[in-house]
Amino acid sequence: MSTAEVLASVDIVALRMNDRSQLDILLIRRAQAPFAQQWALPGVLVNGLTADASLDAAATRALAVKARIKPRYMEQVATVGDAVRDPRGWSLSTFYLALVAPDTPLGDEDLSFVALNAVLDRRFALPFDHAQLVALACERLAAKSTYTSLPLYLISQRFTVTEALAAFQVCLGQAVQHTTLRGRLERMKQHGWIVETGEKNYPKMGRPQNVLEHRPQPSAAFVFDRSVLS
Amino acid sequence: MSTAEVLASVDIVALRMNDRSQLDILLIRRAQAPFAQQWALPGVLVNGLTADASLDAAATRALAVKARIKPRYMEQVATVGDAVRDPRGWSLSTFYLALVAPDTPLGDEDLSFVALNAVLDRRFALPFDHAQLVALACERLAAKSTYTSLPLYLISQRFTVTEALAAFQVCLGQAVQHTTLRGRLERMKQHGWIVETGEKNYPKMGRPQNVLEHRPQPSAAFVFDRSVLS
DNA sequence: ATAATAGTGTCTGTGAGACATTATGTA
DNA sequence: TACATAATGTCTCACAGACACTATTAT
Incomplete structure (x- = not known):
């Protein structure tokens, strides 16, 4: 060498x-x-x-x-x-x-x-x-999963809250309240990172799910100002 | 080569x-x-x-x-x-x-x-x-200065709130409410990262300042669960 | 009707942000 | 006394967390 x-x-x-x-x-x-x-x-x-x-x-x-x-x-x-x-x-x-x-x-x-x-x-x-x-x-x-939207890159662009929840939980290694995630998705929606497609997904049982669409910006991932699981 | x-x-x-x-x-x-x-x-x-x-x-x-x-x-x-x-x-x-x-x-x-x-x-x-x-x-x-205690490494171990405030502001590039910083220092105090020395510093004018002591842990820096300047 | 799952509403706690008030020193 | 600076208190707001409640489908 x-x-x-x-x-x-x-x-x-x-x-x-x-x-x-x-x-x-x-x-x-x-x-x-x-x-x-x-x-x-x-x-x-x-x-x-x-x-x-x-x-x-x-x-x-x-x-x-x-x-x-x-x-x-x-x-x-x-x-x-x-x-x-x-x-x-x-x-x-x-x-x-x-x-x-x-x-x-x-x-x-x-x-x-x-x-x-x-x-x-x-x-x-x-x-x-x-x-x-x-x-x-x-x-x-x-x-990063505690304060960004990184886990969304693990699921399809068109996704349901249930899928997003699974992604966050597997990244974090612990349970997350679905209401917490819904709040965060709502905030991303206001910033144009997520749009409601208007479509529904019909699982075998239960109420149909809203289908959302992830619109990632070139700036990598959406950053929240707080950590989950404080 | x-x-x-x-x-x-x-x-x-x-x-x-x-x-x-x-x-x-x-x-x-x-x-x-x-x-x-x-x-x-x-x-x-x-x-x-x-x-x-x-x-x-x-x-x-x-x-x-x-x-x-x-x-x-x-x-x-x-x-x-x-x-x-x-x-x-x-x-x-x-x-x-x-x-x-x-x-x-x-x-x-x-x-x-x-x-x-x-x-x-x-x-x-x-x-x-x-x-x-x-x-x-x-x-x-x-x-990192928005959610950790990193700026404290720029000042003496024994420091005043005013000095800490200057360190945070120069790292962040903008003003920080001193009450916000006091809240964070208080939380670090509860976790043993900061202790009150009991001593006072006497500037030329104004009320004397409490002297605190930074007790950094090997785990690098104290992490807060929220970001400042949200 | 019942089960299953999705979505919404309510209440609490924490901590940032803004600002007023009090405290304690020097000139 | 006036002034300067430190420290504390109060109020609001945003959001996580927990949990109840409602909504919408299949069987």
Whole structure:
């Protein structure tokens, strides 16, 4: 290794909500050493040869070329670096949190969505320090879910209050009063972030649900001025 | 440059409050090319040769070695990377926000505290994309100052409400009701983050001030459940 | 009718915001 | 005394939280 350079990668913690309202994480079977054939976070090396315009562009590229996925939301979480996380030597990883639509398909056998909880409690082991990165990304998601509309990126643009409630609860890891969520959705409606479609969804039983539409602004997520679960 | 590696550095945005209650930023006169002799953010290269235990350790080292400063608070802000920010090629910079005590001395002629506002509005130009990094770090500080006790790290451990008010206002960039701040300090007092010393400070005019003491916990900063300036 | 689920209304508590009032020092 | 500044008190408003109540469908 030359004197001034270091091994740097971008890794993605991409989350999706399954039909049981639980979070799954996107993993890829590594093609190359180290840890070939093992399931790991999708990622790419960044260096001058892979003409990425920026680090964010590299993150987008990682999801696009490895999994053909365009996330509905993506943000940089942090960068970790030390001498032991990669057997090849001192290395850096800048990792991102990505939220993808619930119906996102996977075209490849080397890609899979795995139960996030299995990764978090180490029943499903990951190479490198990827389990740690996943934990940090989830902490970020939980923290931001208390005062932003982030969980809405995990459900369809056209959604019901019940779906939104499930998304918030799985992000936060605890129950949320539906009246609290309705109040927040109402405030987003006043700011044009949510519109009432006028349509109804008819479940098997019970009163039909109003169908809302999420109109996310480029500024990422709606920010409330208080935290839920104070 | 070898194929898999990249130039990576850690840069520090270290802020101090001066006696006019304005923020200053620590700059260092670069000894080496590129941009030798110019004022820039203190930072170090990270790679396998400089046995840093971790990225955070490298950040601490950067302040310690370059400026002999131990910050009262430090957190990673983000990592930027692209092909043009450094003339030497594709490079990464992980940058940190550091808050240092108001009486921090500088022992070196190649170190200086410069008015933060001059850097932010480009009257004082910085090399690389350092001005952009400074702007991002300040945004982080302002955002966190609405719902945490971060500004307290800019004043002495033993402080008065007036000093705390000045710190919050300069971090937020706008006026804050002193009653609001008193309420928040009261809540911190109940959680053991602040204690009443019983002493008084006697200014030239007016009623004497109670002297409080900030007892920061290792968990970084006190988090309030609402934002100020809603 | 009954069950099931959606949506609304009511009441309480907390804390920010604005402003008035009192307290305690110096000149 | 007048003045300056600190500290406290009062009132309003917004919103989370808890829970009751009403509404609308299927069976």
